[in-house]
Amino acid sequence: MNSLCASLLFYYPYFYWYVVFCVFPYIMFIIFFLDILRMVAARMGQWLNLLVCALILLKADGFNVGITYVENAVVKGAVCLDGSPPAYHFDKGFGAGINNWLVHIEGGGWCNNVTTCLERKKTRLGSSKQMVKVVAFSGMLSNKQKFNPDFYNWNRIKVRYCDGASFTGDVEAVNPANNLHFRGARVFQAVMEDLMAKGMKNAQNAVLSGCSAGGLTSILHCDNFRALFPVGTKVKCFADAGYFINAKDVSGASHIEQFYAQVVATHGSAKHLPASCTSRLSPGLCFFPQYMARQITTPLFIINAAYDSWQIKNILAPGVADPHGTWHSCKLDINNCSPTQLQTMQSFRTQFLNALAGLGISSSRGMFIDACYAHCQTEMQETWLRTDSPVLGKMSIAKAVGDWYYDRSPFQKIDCAYPCNPTCHNRVFDSNVHSEV
Numbered sequence: 001m002n003s004l005c006a007s008l009l010f011y012y013p014y015f016y017w018y019v020v021f022c023v024f025p026y027i028m029f030i031i032f033f034l035d036i037l038r039m040v041a042a043r044m045g046q047w048l049n050l051l052v053c054a055l056i057l058l059k060a061d062g063f064n065v066g067i068t069y070v071e072n073a074v075v076k077g078a079v080c081l082d083g084s085p086p087a088y089h090f091d092k093g094f095g096a097g098i099n100n101w102l103v104h105i106e107g108g109g110w111c112n113n114v115t116t117c118l119e120r121k122k123t124r125l126g127s128s129k130q131m132v133k134v135v136a137f138s139g140m141l142s143n144k145q146k147f148n149p150d151f152y153n154w155n156r157i158k159v160r161y162c163d164g165a166s167f168t169g170d171v172e173a174v175n176p177a178n179n180l181h182f183r184g185a186r187v188f189q190a191v192m193e194d195l196m197a198k199g200m201k202n203a204q205n206a207v208l209s210g211c212s213a214g215g216l217t218s219i220l221h222c223d224n225f226r227a228l229f230p231v232g233t234k235v236k237c238f239a240d241a242g243y244f245i246n247a248k249d250v251s252g253a254s255h256i257e258q259f260y261a262q263v264v265a266t267h268g269s270a271k272h273l274p275a276s277c278t279s280r281l282s283p284g285l286c287f288f289p290q291y292m293a294r295q296i297t298t299p300l301f302i303i304n305a306a307y308d309s310w311q312i313k314n315i316l317a318p319g320v321a322d323p324h325g326t327w328h329s330c331k332l333d334i335n336n337c338s339p340t341q342l343q344t345m346q347s348f349r350t351q352f353l354n355a356l357a358g359l360g361i362s363s364s365r366g367m368f369i370d371a372c373y374a375h376c377q378t379e380m381q382e383t384w385l386r387t388d389s390p391v392l393g394k395m396s397i398a399k400a401v402g403d404w405y406y407d408r409s410p411f412q413k414i415d416c417a418y419p420c421n422p423t424c425h426n427r428v429f430d431s432n433v434h435s436e437v
Contacts, residue, residue: 182268210239244315247351306371368392
């Protein structure tokens, strides 16, 4: 282009031709470049607006709570997978709730062998070194009365999950080749001891709750938690999305049963599972609430979606059972499911409701089983208590749980079949995010 322009000036000393062949292309390039910059700026503006909106919502519904490390747990061998100390987030109670305690256990799946535990060790689910220093409290952990009327002024704790076996593991030996510590049961005990020393021993009311793998923890450790307190303390347990069932996948294989057996064997969990179950069944089966929950004597409330999105994705239709990805779109968004897939999911709901029978018939049990495609509904404000939250019998999860805890009224309700409940907040997942077991 430069040589052409020089030639034009030498042979054709006419400014018109110079502009047409030399200046105009550069002008068009500059205009094109500026247009690209304009589009980029506009897109960045959209993202900035979304970020501002997200921050506004967080400020309205949640607040940040700093992390506390249980450093003295290390000498007791009560450590995360990588040997780092356990941790929790603690927002102190106030007013009439100063002697009430809600201990909520974080979720995050499990690791079932050395390979998967080594991968987990590099993340916040296996190391407190990888945990963020602050987390947002909302929903059941909110400190605002309008968002959390029955527990807002309690001492509220979120225990971080870093052992990979729902706080049941206890293997003394540590292989120096991988430096994996399977000590979840010790972590649970050490954290509870730390909280007792900080005032929980004086609790008038106490709750152990959890979400997902943490919800399973609240079931498995419910009676252990009760044993920490005097007889006069009112103690109950909530399990959110923790009632995992033993069901075959779409290929007919017992994928989750095999997986749980491997988790229990790898972590040495058998000794910390209820003896009333392990004396009758293999330890791996006793990781399923349907086989051990009947023997729990402490009042227990189950919050679960009958079409639990994690269980649909990982128990009913895990990747290993769906090599051609037939279920991929359906698992991301229930609206994408075919009639045949929906029929299979209705069968899963039936199995889930049959498994709930393992709780037994007792007035001390509570349940909120909605017809949503969801997983963990107590931690998010939108599903715990908001004007558009899911309801059963015109009652929100927060109201049902609060009335049950304070003995204002019992609550044992099971929703009709999907898609009957218009109040559901059905999950829609990112296709790039995978959480297969």
